[in-house]
Amino acid sequence: MDNLLSNFSQETLWLLVVIYDLSLAIFLYRFFGKYGLYCAVVLGIVLGNLQGGKVSELNLLGMQFNVSMGAILYSGIYFATDLLNEKFGKDEANRAVMLGFVANIAVMLTLVLSTKFLPSDLTGSSAEVHNAISVLAYYSPIFIVGSLTAYLVSQRFDVWFFHYLKKLTNGKKLWLRNNLSTMASQLIDTLIYQFTWVLATDLTFTQAFAISIAKYVIKVFIALIDTIFIYWVRNWEIKS
Template identity: 50%
Template sequence: MLPHSLIEFFSIHQEWLWFFTIVADLGLAVLLFKLFGRQGLYASIIISLVLANLQGPKLTEIFGLQTSMGVILYSSIYFATDLLSERYGQREANRAVMIGFFVSVMFIIMTSISLLYLPSTQPNTAAFALEIHQATESLFSFSPRFVLGSLLAYFISQHIDVWIFHFIKTKTKGKHLWLRNNVSTMLSQAVDTLIYGVVVWWGLVDFITAMQLAMAKYLFKVIIAIADTPFIYWARNWQVDKADWITAPTTKTTDKL
């Protein structure tokens, strides 16, 4: 899909690929919002959750630290909920969180059921069917630890993110969007990382190692939280479809920063 020269460049410069992925992920979320309003942000959350579950096991190294694709794609969910909070209020953001939660549950249930189907044994397709079956087993054989940890971390941290965002917005009287966007995301991501590290990693490795793995991922989450700030300023004042504006909060912010 990408030009061969670009593939070669990114294979050598993985850090540039990481930054490119962040910009592409956030940019597409903003595009969905521009085209479809709040429904576009709902779609962005759902897509990011599905992709994070699919690509979460894909491990790589950026700046010498191990991380996963899931971290990049999962972090953009906080951007979408913060933009929903800013434009449509706390209720809409919490609704998006619950939609994302049930989508995650559905994804885990349906992919687990799909693994119960045995691969075809027809002579002309048996080898291909077995290869695909084994590949999907590698992707979708979720352990109970992973299911509990990922769902619990998402549910708790996302609600914390929405609550802190609106708490700061109230205290600052609608000013300083950068402050509530970054603080709410960083604190809630810390909770997310801690829960995931304790539930998923602790027991498989010792507690210290579990926290080291968690903190490495948290560093990337903080950088992404800072990176999404220009995007939320960019999208905050866009005029979207009339149906969104009819039901959106009528209060306007005088935030200059």
């Protein structure tokens, strides 16, 4: 498997991961109903933040983009909350958002507590694992606060705006509310999180804005892809 994946270009891997992330959310929904979508949101926010510091370069449409794994793994979150909103109402979507928020805080606190246990000399890898956990646990506090703030504000807005557009269009034009709500909330998420880079690094507002535009373009691509998936599953009859 590792050798096979190594043969793919970065752009192909990006597309495969987006499809994998959305397919995982669909799998969870198919077999566990709305509770599976809760799980998809929790997985998305936790894995997205754990891997948010990993940045890769992609060449899309002749343009170079620096993309974090966090931005890719967030695709399943918006898909899950929009599907919850569409099928079960905004209260269920907001419940999933808050579950993700609490789960992410719990994971970060658990990682911090884990670093207080000194590694054993019994195995040679123990110190390496300890150091790896320490890197994740003590990633810049400003980034952690910024990420959590961006997630909560943007997701709550996404749920509200999706529901508002659904009422405005009398339940029609799913493609419109799915894309508009996701793109608007992704813009909010990107701007809030990128602002933390200005606070935590030497980036200027101009540089941070340029980076945020590149990240946002990637997120728009993902939003367009997930529209196909939400149309596919919206009429499934699922027992929760």
